[in-house]
Structures are given as C-alpha cells and as structure tokens.
Amino acid sequence: MPGNGSVTRSTLRQQIADALRDEVLAGRLQPGQEFTVKEIADQYGVSATPVREALVDLSAQGLLDAVQHRGFEVHAYSLDDYRGMIEARSLVTDGIFLRLVDGDGKATLEDPRTIAALAGVRRRGEEAERAAGAGDLNILIGYDLRFWREVSALYGNPYLTDFLHRLRVQSWVCAVQHLRKVTELKGSLWSGHTELVDALARRDPAAAQAVVSAYNRHALALLERLTAG
Template identity: 75%
Template sequence: MPGNGAVTRNTLRQQIADALRDEVLGGRLQPGQEFTVKEIAEQYGVSATPVREALVDLAAQGLLEADQHRGFRVHEYSVADYRGIIEARALVIDGMFKALDDGHLGLVDEPDATRIPALLAGVRRRGEEAQRAAGAGDLTVLIGYDLRFWRELSALFGNPYLSDFLHRLRVQSWVCAVQHLRRMDDLRGELWADHTGLVDALVRRDTKVAREIVAAYNAQSLAVIERMAGE
C-alpha cells in the first residue's frame, strides 16, 4: 500500500498534467513549443519527478511529444489528423447509440425507458452551459463544459474504457482545433451548440435524430477547421 508521500506525488502529478493540458487548450502553450522538465519544475516550484511523470502522461495521451535530448514539445496536429480524430470519435459515439438501440444503458439494470430522463438530467445541465458559452463565443468556458458533457454522457453507457477513449479523442480534437479557433476574432456562430438537442433526442431514445445531430456537428467542425487552415 503506498504511503502518504506516494499519494501526494500522484496528486501533484495529476495537478501538473491538468494545468499543462489547460495551458495547451488555452493556447498559451503553442503547437511545436518546446520545454524541459527543469523549466516546468521551476515554473511550478516543485521537484522534477512529478513533472516528468505528468509530461510522460500527456505524451501518452497525444498532447506532447517526447524528445530524448530536448525534453518535450506540444504536439502539432494536421487537418488530416483532425479528420481521423473526428472519424474515430464518430465510431465510438455510434457504438454508444447502438447500445441504446439495443435497449441498454449502462446504469439501467433493466431496459426501463422511464429512468433515462433522470440519468440524463445532469448531462443536459452541462449541455446548457456549453451552449451558452458557444453562443457567446467563449472558447475556454465551452471546452470545459463540452468535455464534462461528453464525459458524463459516455459514462452512462457503463463502459469505462469506452468513456476514457472518447475523452482522450475529444481532448485531442480540441487541442487540434484551438490552434485555429484562437486566431478568430469572433467565434459566435462558429461553434457547435446543440448539446441539449442531442440529450433530448436520447431521452426520446430517438437515435436516428441523435446520429443526425452528431453527423452535422462533425461536418460543421471539420468545415470550420478546413476553412481556417486554408484547405
């Protein structure tokens, strides 16, 4: 059983990883930007060990690249990468919807449709906040609520591996998108804002409409990134 020192180090490791992820998503760490373990340790005033562990975690998640001689750098995603992430994301989400088609929602012991609205109520509240942020063009707030929305939604399907994989894909897609979106002066009208429409479709168990909403979301997102990248 780990002692308190190990618990503290693991907590610090996660805090540093979360902070650096937010730096990347906030555009403060730019694609291709390089840094060392020593630089990050000095920035946060901590020892090198939890920093190195946090950076290795982020590299495993695809946010950073490790260079044996230079340290780490922020991963640069191409538009082709973004297309691949969107495709993978769509396949995972379609699998979730298929579970609902088959009468199964992970936290429902029986295929009881009456419990689905209650299970999705919290997810819908995250969606409402995400929509408000999208409408205001507030990218930072949107990313936070959007990640929580999809994390909580996917968790309802009872497969933590699927949920973790989708979360990783969504973080990667945001990392790719922000390098383009942060160059825009006004993001109002450019960001997807139909989270509650998706939840309402799932409450009705209307996966046909849910799939159409996700397909439209993916198409809109890809079109914005392609336009911003000049493709």
C-alpha cells in the first residue's frame, strides 16, 4: 500500500534525525564539523531522501547549518547564545509554574491527573539526580530532557512543551562541547530536579522559580569557567 512506504520513510527520517542529534549530544559530532548527505546515507546504509529530510529537520531545530555546495555542519553555539537560551527557558517555565498553581491554565496542581503525572516526573528527576551525582553525562542528558518535557507537559499546551524541549536540546548541545572535555564531572552537575518537583507539589511557584534560577546560575557559572579555560 502506498501509505506504508510513506510511514516507513517518515519513521526512518525521524530515526536518522534522532541518531544524529544523539551524536551531537555525545560529542561525536563537534561544532563546525561538516558532512554531506551521501556520507550520512552511507554511514546508516539508507537512501539519500530520508537523510536529506532529517538534516533539514535538524537545521530547522538549530542544530545544523546548511553549507552551500558542501552539505551541512554542526551549529556552533556561543556563551552569549547560552545566556539567551537560559533567559528564554526561564520566561516559559516561570509562566508555566504560575498558571499551574493559580488555575489559569489548561491544568492545575489541584487536578488529580496532574498530581499523578507529577509523581512520574519526580521519578524521572530522581534518575537525573543520580546520574548528575555520578557525573554520568550521557544518562543525565537523557533523563534531564525527559524530565523537563514532562514538567512542561503538565501545563497541557503541546506548543509550549515542544518549544521548551527544543531550547533544552540546544542548551545541551551548547554545553556538551565544553563538558565533554572535563575528565571528572562528579559533583559538578546540577541535581535539583526533585527539589523543583517538591516546590510544585507544595503549589509554591516562587520556590520553583528560585530553584530554576539557582540552576541557571550554576549552569552558566560552570560554562563560563570552562570556556575561560
């Protein structure tokens, strides 16, 4: 059936995009590193069409840049870019926290379904904290991205959830190029995930905002130290 081929290609396109995003987050694809559609197609043993589509998708997400007549390269984010990401993330999360508490959103922290979802978010936070404490960057990134996606999903607006997730991926892409150069990260990575969940469970947006502000200061200070050499 024609539809099956379309679904398969779409799925393959997403799989390739996810795999390349993970390569960037793992530091195996470095900022400024160039590659062609053919090179990626050969690497994964697939045709050029889903690869080209995946690379265009990643370009739209800000992770790759198209290089005229040469292919694509990994986008190089600066420290100023990171500061801008932090500001944008904060504006979104502050609004989410306030509306979850005051009931002016699609979901509130008085809704039993939201309370149940928050328990799941906390479990993700616990896993992220364990990875942060152990200095395991690979595991931390996975759980941290899932944690924040689930936190933002509590509000019930998928557009905000997708926007914040994209910002967080970009933030990690910016940070990993420096964090991967550190041989020992144990004790250096932020691990306040459950503290944030507990503040939300208490319906205390000011405390939740304070946790996020402390996180942002910690992350920015760490990145500033690393970029300074």
